Structure formats: structure tokens, C-alpha cells
Amino acid sequence: MTLIDTLHYTLTTFRAHRLRLSLMLLATAIGVASVVILTSLGEGARNYVINEFSSMGSNLIIVFPGKAETTGALPPVVGEAPNDLTIDDAMALKRILGITHIAPINIGSAPIDWRRRERETTIIGGNHALATIQNIELAEGEFLPDIDPRKTSPVAVIGAKIREDLFGNQPALGEWIRIEDYRFRVIGVTRSAGTAMGINRDEIVIIPVASAQQLFNTPSLFRILIHTRNRENIEQVRDDTVAMITKRHDGEEDVTVITQDAVLSAFDRILGALTMTVAGIASVSLLVAGVLIMNVMLISVSQRRGEIGLLKAVGASSRQILWLFISEAALLSLLGGLIGIALGIGVSELLAQLYPTLPIAPPGWVIGAALSICLGSGILFGVLPAKHAARLDPVTALARR
Amino acid sequence: MSPIIQLNGIARHFQVGEQRVKALDHIDLTIEQGGYMAVMGPSGSGKSTLLNMIGLLDRPTAGEYLLNGHETTALSDDEQATVRREQIGFVFQFFHLVPRLSARENIELPMLLAGIDPTERHQRANKLLTDYRITDRADHRPDQLSGGQRQRVAIARATVMQPKIILADEPTGNLDRSNGHEVMEIIEQLNREGITLIMVTHDPELGARAHEQIRIVDGQITEHLRR
Numbered sequence: 001m002t003l004i005d006t007l008h009y010t011l012t013t014f015r016a017h018r019l020r021l022s023l024m025l026l027a028t029a030i031g032v033a034s035v036v037i038l039t040s041l042g043e044g045a046r047n048y049v050i051n052e053f054s055s056m057g058s059n060l061i062i063v064f065p066g067k068a069e070t071t072g073a074l075p076p077v078v079g080e081a082p083n084d085l086t087i088d089d090a091m092a093l094k095r096i097l098g099i100t101h102i103a104p105i106n107i108g109s110a111p112i113d114w115r116r117r118e119r120e121t122t123i124i125g126g127n128h129a130l131a132t133i134q135n136i137e138l139a140e141g142e143f144l145p146d147i148d149p150r151k152t153s154p155v156a157v158i159g160a161k162i163r164e165d166l167f168g169n170q171p172a173l174g175e176w177i178r179i180e181d182y183r184f185r186v187i188g189v190t191r192s193a194g195t196a197m198g199i200n201r202d203e204i205v206i207i208p209v210a211s212a213q214q215l216f217n218t219p220s221l222f223r224i225l226i227h228t229r230n231r232e233n234i235e236q237v238r239d240d241t242v243a244m245i246t247k248r249h250d251g252e253e254d255v256t257v258i259t260q261d262a263v264l265s266a267f268d269r270i271l272g273a274l275t276m277t278v279a280g281i282a283s284v285s286l287l288v289a290g291v292l293i294m295n296v297m298l299i300s301v302s303q304r305r306g307e308i309g310l311l312k313a314v315g316a317s318s319r320q321i322l323w324l325f326i327s328e329a330a331l332l333s334l335l336g337g338l339i340g341i342a343l344g345i346g347v348s349e350l351l352a353q354l355y356p357t358l359p360i361a362p363p364g365w366v367i368g369a370a371l372s373i374c375l376g377s378g379i380l381f382g383v384l385p386a387k388h389a390a391r392l393d394p395v396t397a398l399a400r401r
Numbered sequence: 402m403s404p405i406i407q408l409n410g411i412a413r414h415f416q417v418g419e420q421r422v423k424a425l426d427h428i429d430l431t432i433e434q435g436g437y438m439a440v441m442g443p444s445g446s447g448k449s450t451l452l453n454m455i456g457l458l459d460r461p462t463a464g465e466y467l468l469n470g471h472e473t474t475a476l477s478d479d480e481q482a483t484v485r486r487e488q489i490g491f492v493f494q495f496f497h498l499v500p501r502l503s504a505r506e507n508i509e510l511p512m513l514l515a516g517i518d519p520t521e522r523h524q525r526a527n528k529l530l531t532d533y534r535i536t537d538r539a540d541h542r543p544d545q546l547s548g549g550q551r552q553r554v555a556i557a558r559a560t561v562m563q564p565k566i567i568l569a570d571e572p573t574g575n576l577d578r579s580n581g582h583e584v585m586e587i588i589e590q591l592n593r594e595g596i597t598l599i600m601v602t603h604d605p606e607l608g609a610r611a612h613e614q615i616r617i618v619d620g621q622i623t624e625h626l627r628r
Contacts, residue, residue, distance in 0.1 A: 001513060001514055001516055005516075015501065307499050311514070312458065313456070313485065315482050315485045315487070315515065316482060317479045318479075318482075319478075320514060394453075395459050398497060
């Protein structure tokens with residue numbers, strides 16, 4: 001029996017049992033569609049997080065004060081505070097090959113006001129290089145001047161939202177705002193940029209790092225951000241940075257240095273695993289669809305006993321009958337799978353329209369994976385009914401009308 | 402003439418609950434090539450079992466069955482299917498047409514299983530549709546055909562592979578007199594063309610038309626008449 005004849009024969013059974021066919025197609029399609037939709041959502045979340053990190057700036061190395069260690073030892077009896085991370089540490093890093101920009105950072109919260117309009121906001125101490133490293137774009141004026149970061153300067157760059165809240169329609173550039181007891185002149189306004197790393201970039205005020213240290217009365221830094229020349233030397237720069245700061249801190253390795261790549265790949269792994277888990281849960285519904293196919297095929301075999309007996313009488317071997325019923329199950333699940341994929345892509349598109357911030361799209365691999373799982377379960381669950389059919393005794397099958 | 406079918410000590414036992422039923426009990430039978438035999442007997446006597454045995458749909462519990470001089474009981478499932486397809490045609494009381502297939506598709510079914518290409522399938526089916534005067538019903542499904550038409554489709558299906566043997570189980574049992582007569586005409590014409598015909602019937606009038614008559618009671622041949 002040729003493949004085309006087998007297909008044609010199977011299609012005649014589909015035509016004869018339209019309701020049964022559509023119910024089985026529906027079950028399979030729902031299973032496949034849920035796999036496609038849930039992985040689309042998972043991938044959307046993953047891409048969203050990756051985009052967030054990417055907007056922090058690329059080729060980024062971040063230096064934290066303090067060493068994150070998980071050792072089983074008891075804490076030292078004499079508490080030894082780690083050395084502060086200072087602006088001098090940041091300046092010293094300039095000697096490392098491959099670094100293009102360094103931004104020492106301080107962060108804090110303080111009330112700001114202009115002509116009695118007041119609000120609390122996040123203050124970031126930075127320098128000229130910060131704009132490059134963090135991809136900060138300006139709507140008006142200019143960014144912090146390129147001066148020695150150890151020097152204070154009464155200038156500030158304000159976020160788009162702050163500008164709106166404090167100044168409304170009035171011009172902001174050149175105006176003096178007050179942060180605690182210090183006065184700063186507004187020299188720039190950032191372009192609206194949204195959130196990155198949980199900080200709303202539109203609601204910050206950036207002042208020179210030395211001024212911020214003065215404001216918050218601290219000699220230490222919150223972070224040092226380093227921009228490297230290219231991706232390839234990022235690990236080398238990381239190691240050099242650790243070595244340099246350790247040397248400056250009397251041989252004690254008391255900083256944590258992470259690369260953006262490491263953070264990204266960690267999140268990538270976590271969210272990737274999440275997507276797989278969700279896909280796994282969704283494939284349970286495929287399994288259920290498979291059991292349904294088996295059930296309906298078993299009913300179909302007992303309803304078609306006469307036909308099976310006749311096929312044997314006119315010369316079909318048990319193997320041909322087996323093959324005929326397995327291909328019926330396979331064709332059924334393939335059709336259901338294709339419908340499910342179309343449905344899944346459609347719903348994903350719809351969700352993407354509804355939540356434009358999430359980049360929801362089914363990943364390419366899921367189409368192939370869902371189809372092959374679906375086909376596989378169809379064949380697997382088709383085997384048992386097909387074996388029933390093949391084993392049917394033609395004499396008893398023909399004895400009934 | 403050489404025997405086409407030779408049964409030596411064929412038995413078929415069924416286990417029904419505790420009891421062992423002997424549907425066929427040591428049957429010895431020889432049928433010549435081109436013969437015409439009627440199998441008579443009360444219902445439940447084993448005549449259908451004998452027909453199924455000859456048609457390789459059932460395997461004997463004991464004995465040997467030579468078809469064309471070849472032992473068949475040791476053949477595999479695949480080999481038996483091939484023999485059925487190429488040498489044996491079945492005609493049933495209840496026609497056993499596939500309800501969702503048209504008359505033509507039903508006739509083509511054995512050729513489909515044999516893997517014969519569509520052009521030849523069509524030619525052979527067309528010839529039989531013409532021979533049996535059902536060309537205008539070719540694309541109708543069985544439920545749109547009369548009993549006589551259905552049985553003619555079934556006979557066309559049984560002969561389309563040009564078998565050596567036709568096995569007919571009460572072929573007129575479900576037909577009125579005139580249709581029954583017409584079907585018998587077709588089947589007997591096949592026999593005149595050289596096909597061996599074995600027919601199960603309980604109608605003595607039909608049985609009398611055969612060249613040979615056997616009577617089965619409780620799985621044993623009690624009478625064997627030759628004309």
C-alpha cells in the first residue's frame with residue numbers, strides 16, 4: 001500500500017467522522033497552543049530582562065565595596081571593616097590597559113526644591129564619563145563637565161520627570177535648585193529613558209561625585225562603573241581591576257567585581273530554565289491530548305471491527321492494519337499540531353499587542369519541538385489501538401454485521 | 402483435474418467457558434480446480450468455520466490444508482494475507498462494504514492493499530462496473546445502493562484480483578428472489594469461466610445447482626453427493 005493511498009484512505013475516515021475528528025483536533029491544538037503561548041511569554045520575560053540589562057550600557061564592569069563570600073567559617077572575632085572604595089581607587093584604575101571610561105558613583109536620597117516646590121528624589125553622584133557608560137542622552141543643555149572627580153562643583157543634570165515636576169513649563173536651564181543645604185545650577189535635562197535596574201532614570205538628579213560625597217557626608221563610593229574598549233578583554237580588565245584594588249587596600253581583596261556579561265548570562269540561564277519549566281508543564285496538556293487520541297482511537301477500532309475484518313479478508317496483513325491505524329493517529333496529531341501552532345502564534349501576537357513592553361514572540365525552536373512532541377505522542381498513543389486492530393480476529397470481526 | 406484444495410484431518414476446537422466445542426472435527430475434503438461445491442447444514446454446524454478455514458481467515462487446531470499442493474498452515478500472517486489477496490475472493494451474506502467508500506473505491510480496495518497503481522485500478526474497476534451494470538452507481542456509497550447492487554459491488558471486489566477461488570457465505574441470504582437469482586447467475590458464470598466456487602447455503606434449491614454437495618452436522622461431513 002503506497003503512502004498516498006494510505007493518506008487518502010485515512011482522509012476518508014476523517015470525512016466520515018467529522019465531529020470526532022474536530023474534537024480530537026481541538027484537544028491536540030489546545031495542548032500545542034498552550035506550549036507555544038507559555039514559551040512565548042517566558043521568552044518575552046527573558047528578552048525583557050536582557051534588554052533592561054543592555055540599557056545599562058555594554059562592555060560594563062561593576063566594582064562593589066565589600067567581598068561577597070559564602071564560606072562555612074565563623075565570622076572573625078575581631079571585626080575588620082573592609083576598606084572604603086574611594087575616588088582615588090577609581091582614579092588609579094585609569095592605568096589599566098583596555099579601560100576607556102571610569103565612573104565613580106555615589107547614590108542617596110535627598111529632598112530637592114526650587115522656589116518652594118519640593119520633592120524627595122534619588123541623587124546620583126557621577127562624572128562626565130557616566131553619560132557614555134550608561135547611555136544617558138540629554139534633551140537640553142549638557143552633561144557634567146570633564147573635571148577632576150575629586151573636585152566638587154555646584155552643577156546638576158536633572159531627569160525629565162524632575163524637570164516637569166519642579167519647573168513645569170518654565171525654563172530649567174541655568175536655574176538654581178537646592179539639595180539639602182547645597183545649591184546647584186541646572187546645566188542639563190536628560191531625555192526620557194524609562195527604567196533600568198529598578199531605578200527610574202527620569203526621576204534622578206546627577207551631580208558631581210565629590211559633591212555627592214560632601215552632601216551625604218561620606219568618603220566612600222557606592223560603585224565604580226568601568227567601560228572597556230571591547231568585549232574580548234573584559235575578563236582581563238576584570239582581573240586587573242581586582243588586582244589593582246587589592247594592592248591599594250594593603251593586599252586585602254575586599255571588593256566584588258562583576259561583569260555585565262556574567263549578570264546577563266545568570267539571568268539568561270534562570271529565565272531560560274523558567275521557560276523550559278513552563279513549557280514542560282504545558283506539554284502535560286499534550287499528554288492529555290495523547291490519551292484522548294488513544295481513547296477515541298480505541299472506540300474507533302471497535303466501531304470499525306467489520307471494516308478491519310473485511311480488510312483482512314481482502315488481503316491486508318496485520319502489519320498493514322497496524323500501519324494504517326498508526327498513520328491515522330499520526331496524521332490526526334499532525335493536523336492538530338499545525339492548528340495549535342497557528343492558534344498559539346495568533347494568541348502570542350495578540351498578547352504582544354496588549355502588552356507592548358514585553359517582547360512576546362514564540363521562539364523558533366518551540367514550533368519544531370511542539371510539533372515533534374505532538375506527533376510523537378500521537379504515534380505513541382496510536383500504537384495500542386492499532387495493535388488492537390491488527391490483532392483482531394477476522395472471523396469474529398466479520399461475524400457481526 | 403488436479404485438486405486445488407485438499408483438507409486432511411482438519412479440526413477446529415473452541416474453548417467456550419469450561420467446554421471444548423468441536424466446530425470442525427476431522428474433516429477430509431478434496432475440491433478439484435474449477436469445481437462448484439455447496440456446503441449445507443443446520444446453523445451452527447460448522448459450515449462457516451469450514452469456509453473461513455479454506456479462506457485462511459482461521460487456523461485449524463489440527464490437520465493439514467494443501468492449497469494448490471502447498472501446505473498453508475505453517476505460513477506466516479503476511480504470507481497468508483498475500484494468498485488471500487491473490488487467490489481467494491470472499492462474498493458475504495451482509496456484503497461487508499466499507500460504508501464511507503463509494504462503490505468504485507470498495508471495488509478498488511484489494512488493489513489498494515496490493516499496491517497496484519491508480520491507472521490500472523481504475524481500468525479494472527471500470528471493466529467490472531460495466532460487466533455488472535453498476536457504472537451509473539460507481540460514485541454512490543453503499544447506503545445509496547439496493548441490496549442487489551451492493552452484492553454486485555461485493556462480487557466485483559471479490560473478483561478484481563482474479564482469484565482462483567470464490568468463497569460465498571449465503572450470498573443470496575439477504576436478497577429478494579429476483580436479485581438473488583441475478584447474483585447466482587453472476588457467481589455461476591464465474592465458475593463456468595474456471596473459478597473454483599464454494600458456497601455455504603441452507604437453501605436446498607440453491608444447493609442442488611452445485612456440482613457437488615456436502616452436508617455438515619456437528620463439525621463432521623455426513624453426506625457427500627456428486628452430480
